[in-house]
Amino acid sequence: xxxxxxxxxxxxxxxxxxxxxxxxxxxxxxxxxxxxxxxxxxxxxxxxxxxxxxxxxxxxxxxxxxxxxxxxxxxxxxxxxxxxxxxxxxxxxxxxxxxxxxxxxxxxxxxxxxxxxxxxxxxxxxxxxxxxxxxxxxxxxxxxxxxxxxxxxxxxxxxxxxxxxxxxxxxxxxxxxxxxxxxxxxxxxxxxxxxxxxxxxxxxxxxxxxxxxxxxxxxxxxxxxxxxxxxxxxxxxxxxxxxxxxxxxxxxxxxxxxxxxxxxxxxxxxxxxxxxxxxxxxxxxxxxxxxxxxxxxxxxxxxxxxxxxxxxxxxxxxxxxxxxxxxxxxxxxxxxxxxxxxxxxxxxxxxxxxxxxxxxxxxxxxxxxxxxxxxxxxxxxxxxxxxxxxxxxxxxxxxxxxxxxxxxxxxxxxxxxxxxxxxxxxxxxxxxxxxxxxxxxxxxxxxxxxxxxxxxxxx
Numbered sequence: 001x002x003x004x005x006x007x008x009x010x011x012x013x014x015x016x017x018x019x020x021x022x023x024x025x026x027x028x029x030x031x032x033x034x035x036x037x038x039x040x041x042x043x044x045x046x047x048x049x050x051x052x053x054x055x056x057x058x059x060x061x062x063x064x065x066x067x068x069x070x071x072x073x074x075x076x077x078x079x080x081x082x083x084x085x086x087x088x089x090x091x092x093x094x095x096x097x098x099x100x101x102x103x104x105x106x107x108x109x110x111x112x113x114x115x116x117x118x119x120x121x122x123x124x125x126x127x128x129x130x131x132x133x134x135x136x137x138x139x140x141x142x143x144x145x146x147x148x149x150x151x152x153x154x155x156x157x158x159x160x161x162x163x164x165x166x167x168x169x170x171x172x173x174x175x176x177x178x179x180x181x182x183x184x185x186x187x188x189x190x191x192x193x194x195x196x197x198x199x200x201x202x203x204x205x206x207x208x209x210x211x212x213x214x215x216x217x218x219x220x221x222x223x224x225x226x227x228x229x230x231x232x233x234x235x236x237x238x239x240x241x242x243x244x245x246x247x248x249x250x251x252x253x254x255x256x257x258x259x260x261x262x263x264x265x266x267x268x269x270x271x272x273x274x275x276x277x278x279x280x281x282x283x284x285x286x287x288x289x290x291x292x293x294x295x296x297x298x299x300x301x302x303x304x305x306x307x308x309x310x311x312x313x314x315x316x317x318x319x320x321x322x323x324x325x326x327x328x329x330x331x332x333x334x335x336x337x338x339x340x341x342x343x344x345x346x347x348x349x350x351x352x353x354x355x356x357x358x359x360x361x362x363x364x365x366x367x368x369x370x371x372x373x374x375x376x377x378x379x380x381x382x383x384x385x386x387x388x389x390x391x392x393x394x395x396x397x398x399x400x401x402x403x404x405x406x407x408x409x410x411x412x413x414x415x416x417x418x419x420x421x422x423x424x425x426x427x428x429x430x431x432x433x434x435x436x437x438x439x440x441x442x443x444x445x446x447x448x449x450x451x452x453x454x455x456x457x458x459x
Contacts, residue, residue, distance in 0.1 A: 013308035018417030082295035091214030114249035175207030181345030236290030
């Protein structure tokens with residue numbers, strides 16, 4: 001999968017309006033500044049369009065699937081129409097199901113609970129923990145980090161060729177890395193999986209907000225993503241794709257909504273007839289507002305035009321990478337090299353700096369929010385930093401004093417709502433911090449690097 005911007009004009013697409021774009025935050029050095037949210041890879045700000053749609057619906061909120069009243073019927077229609085909107089957004093095939101979950105993590109755990117017995121699972125060590133860890137009841141083969149897209153395909157083909165050819169198999173792969181932002185060769189990996197009788201699930205948590213995702217075109221069996229990364233932060237996610245394993249599996253949660261008929265037996269037990277639709281795995285009262293917010297975001301991104309959004313984001317990616325390249329102390333992390341196509345997610349380390357210290361200074365002295373740590377992808381970050389991927393690590397800052405080297409990194413991420421000024425401020429801040437140092441003293445508190453409020457600024 002590649003992104004081409006040659007025929008597109010980034011100037012035709014302005015940043016999409018998002019919540020919080022006018023929020024000001026205090027600086028430890030005095031005064032206030034408009035907050036620069038550059039942590040989209042963790043949670044993107046909600047689109048104003050999404051917020052407005054949810055606010056317009058809120059007075060009509062009602063129970064779903066179970067009520068005879070007007071508001072319940074309206075909410076049920078909205079819920080199921082949202083399912084159709086998401087299916088269209090993902091290019092689902094007619095026989096595919098769209099199941100609403102809490103997040104990408106929840107979606108992949110649902111699929112892990114639905115895989116057949118004796119299923120072999122193949123997953124790269126480069127995955128986010130959401131797709132690295134759910135397969136606890138399966139026979140899992142962890143694949144080493146590839147250094148080119150072609151090597152990723154070759155590694156998978158070799159592993160699949162060695163597997164039991166008669167049992168079920170599943171490949172799990174990310175679409176865009178949450179650490180490097182690099183795009184993975186999804187279509188080629190899907191072809192390799194299917195050629196060896198395996199299925200494939202795409203973790204699109206970082207791909208869907210930045211790039212079109214089409215299940216039929218990519219020829220993947222399932223796609224998982226989260227609303228809170230798709231400009232709809234209301235605790236909902238999606239698992240979309242083939243229905244057969246989902247229909248054959250026990251319900252992910254047992255309860256109302258998943259059951260079609262429940263009856264007592266003569267021996268005192270209970271017989272349950274479970275739904276075979278997506279409702280089979282949606283027990284309990286659904287998050288209607290969260291589901292509607294995802295559908296609203298899907299519509300907003302489609303109507304804005306993904307071509308223009310991708311073109312503008314690629315221009316921002318180029319500016320960030322070129323700006324960081326001008327600072328010799330900065331090392332940008334990459335698996336596939338400088339020429340690899342990527343989305344707006346870039347991780348780096350700064351020579352002579354503890355990553356938590358650097359991120360804290362960006363926040364406290366410049367009003368810039370980034371992420372530091374291992375980004376819930378510990379083996380990958382360890383590999384990229386040249387340490388043993390088996391080394392232990394934590395999500396968050398280590399117990400290291402400011403200025404000490406740490407085995408974690410800094411991540412800057414952006415998207416459809418990012419103004420040019422935020423990128424300019426970030427690059428200026430990186431340059432100033434490296435050349436002039438922090439203006440304030442910092443200390444470690446509860447595992448985080450924070451400004452020392454009792455200390456005067458450094459001169």
